[in-house]
Amino acid sequence: MTIVDRPLPDRLQYKPEKIELDESVKKAKAALLNDIKRSVYIYRCDLGGCNGCEIEIFATITPVFDAERFGIKNTPSPRHADILVYTGAVTRPMRVPALRAYHGAPDPKLVISYGACGCTGGIFHDNYCVWGGTDRILPVDVYIPGCPPTPAQTIYGFAMALGLLGQKLHHKDIVEDGSVKAQLRFADVPYKVRTTLEREARLYSGYRIGQDLSDEFMEALERDGSVFANINDLIAAQSDSRKAEVFRKLRGDLEDMVVTPEQQEAQLKKGLERVVPHGDQPDATTQAILRGAGVQ
Amino acid sequence: MFKPIKEMMRVGNATTKYPFAPLERPEGARGKPEHDSANCIACAACAVACPPNAIQMVVDPKGGTIMWFINYGRCIFCGRCEEVCPTKCIKLSREFELAVMDKNDLEETCTYPLQKCSQCGKYFASAKEVAYAGDILEQQAENDEEAKRARELLSVCPTCKQKADAYRAKRRVDTVGDPTPDPTPEQMDEARKQADKNKAERRKEARF
Numbered sequence: 001m002t003i004v005d006r007p008l009p010d011r012l013q014y015k016p017e018k019i020e021l022d023e024s025v026k027k028a029k030a031a032l033l034n035d036i037k038r039s040v041y042i043y044r045c046d047l048g049g050c051n052g053c054e055i056e057i058f059a060t061i062t063p064v065f066d067a068e069r070f071g072i073k074n075t076p077s078p079r080h081a082d083i084l085v086y087t088g089a090v091t092r093p094m095r096v097p098a099l100r101a102y103h104g105a106p107d108p109k110l111v112i113s114y115g116a117c118g119c120t121g122g123i124f125h126d127n128y129c130v131w132g133g134t135d136r137i138l139p140v141d142v143y144i145p146g147c148p149p150t151p152a153q154t155i156y157g158f159a160m161a162l163g164l165l166g167q168k169l170h171h172k173d174i175v176e177d178g179s180v181k182a183q184l185r186f187a188d189v190p191y192k193v194r195t196t197l198e199r200e201a202r203l204y205s206g207y208r209i210g211q212d213l214s215d216e217f218m219e220a221l222e223r224d225g226s227v228f229a230n231i232n233d234l235i236a237a238q239s240d241s242r243k244a245e246v247f248r249k250l251r252g253d254l255e256d257m258v259v260t261p262e263q264q265e266a267q268l269k270k271g272l273e274r275v276v277p278h279g280d281q282p283d284a285t286t287q288a289i290l291r292g293a294g295v296q
Numbered sequence: 297m298f299k300p301i302k303e304m305m306r307v308g309n310a311t312t313k314y315p316f317a318p319l320e321r322p323e324g325a326r327g328k329p330e331h332d333s334a335n336c337i338a339c340a341a342c343a344v345a346c347p348p349n350a351i352q353m354v355v356d357p358k359g360g361t362i363m364w365f366i367n368y369g370r371c372i373f374c375g376r377c378e379e380v381c382p383t384k385c386i387k388l389s390r391e392f393e394l395a396v397m398d399k400n401d402l403e404e405t406c407t408y409p410l411q412k413c414s415q416c417g418k419y420f421a422s423a424k425e426v427a428y429a430g431d432i433l434e435q436q437a438e439n440d441e442e443a444k445r446a447r448e449l450l451s452v453c454p455t456c457k458q459k460a461d462a463y464r465a466k467r468r469v470d471t472v473g474d475p476t477p478d479p480t481p482e483q484m485d486e487a488r489k490q491a492d493k494n495k496a497e498r499r500k501e502a503r504f
């Protein structure tokens with residue numbers, strides 16, 4: 001019997017208790033969230049992230065993004081903080097320091113879960129030594145996803161907490177009944193040609209740009225008129241020589257795939273010869289096909 | 297004294313206007329993975345590729361549905377999903393304003409029907425995925441007959457296909473006899489000698 005078959009019984013598992021707010025604190029907090037007019041001080045608490053989030057927080061207070069123009073100031077002590085920013089997936093040893101910082105800050109205070117780690121555990125969510133997110137132990141007010149969140153994402157999160165901007169993302173449940181059909185991309189381009197071109201383009205310039213370039217190339221293929229004339233037009237229209245080079249290479253790959261009528265006939269003959277092994281007498285139907293293809 | 301002021305005037309203000317004005321993000325900036333549910337075939341390639349399991353699939357074999365689920369709060373914006381998606385229906389957008397007050401708002405689901413096997417009647421794959429595979433085979437088919445046959449074969453679940461193969465093999469053994477009888481000791485010796493010879497030849501070739 002494996003360990004997977006027998007999970008650890010619940011009584012042997014420690015589950016962190018989440019702090020619940022009482023009514024008066026909740027009310028004070030709602031009032032604070034409603035009209036926070038003064039400058040807010042933030043205290044940043046790293047609960048075992050990779051430090052990427054910290055770097056982005058400091059990028060946020062540089063002159064380019066300048067979080068201090070909203071009165072947001074970084075403070076070195078939770079005693080002065082209005083907002084606690086927690087980064088990292090909450091490792092087991094960091095639970096108690098997290099709680100100390102939380103209790104150290106005066107009520108009402110806001111808690112921000114910062115980064116994918118803070119929101120849900122992120123890339124470390126199934127690690128053995130993490131609780132997987134700030135909200136496992138603390139009541140969280142704002143979640144700022146991102147790994148790490150860019151300074152703009154951070155500013156958005158703070159602006160939302162301070163009521164400057166509204167929330168954009170909302171929960172969505174879509175249920176399809178089977179009437180919608182997925183579209184085949186570039187249905188007019190033969191499947192093998194499409195996959196070969198996509199693969200080659202990805203080899204030339206990576207999956208993202210390569211995909212965009214092969215899409216552009218295939219749009220040119222689907223256009224009316226001569227295929228190679230369209231492609232030459234596409235190449236001529238490029239101002240970026242790197243793009244033109246990739247298109248030229250793709251044109252070469254396409255030329256390799258083009259089969260002339262003579263080649264096609266030769267291939268057919270070869271294929272049919274393979275169908276009928278030496279020494280066997282082909283049946284009447286095969287004989288007819290062979291005659292049609294010029295094989296005696 | 298005027299020099300620093302002059303310098304300041306020359307350099308100007310470097311601070312972005314955001315959040316009071318929209319922020320222009322450069323092309324290729326990684327933001328929210330945008331999912332086009334109409335073109336998704338629920339193939340689960342993205343769920344397999346997603347490093348932090350931000351995308352997951354939940355199959356309900358009784359209800360006959362498969363659910364695509366994403367948690368933007370866990371996404372690390374690596375772009376693996378868009379790399380593997382066969383229909384290119386998931387793509388990282390430049391959208392970055394993802395912060396929420398309620399964790400539930402970070403989640404999104406899309407539910408798709410499953411396909412029933414035409415033989416045993418059990419659900420076995422996403423219906424849209426089967427239809428999509430049919431479209432691709434139809435695109436490659438030489439004639440209508442072949443396309444129809446491909447679609448028929450696609451609507452059979454792997455278990456039924458295996459069973460059909462097994463029955464066919466059994467029928468063949470019953471009528472024609474064992475297709476691959478055990479080799480005799482002489483045949484074994486012969487094969488072993490041939491293999492040694494091949495090996496020696498390969499060695500010889502490798503030396504040059």
Ligand code: SF4
Pocket residue numbers: 048049050051052053087088089114115116117118122123146147148149
């Ligand atoms: S969210 Fe990403 S960047 Fe931030 S601490 Fe976690 S792993 Fe590092």
Ligand code: SF4
Pocket residue numbers: 329342345346347348349350351370371372373374375376377378
């Ligand atoms: S970008 Fe990466 S982490 Fe985000 S959903 Fe796609 S595969 Fe998952």
Ligand code: SF4
Pocket residue numbers: 331335336337338339340341342343364380381382383384385386
């Ligand atoms: S890989 Fe694309 S088509 Fe497949 S389930 Fe994911 S989003 Fe849908």
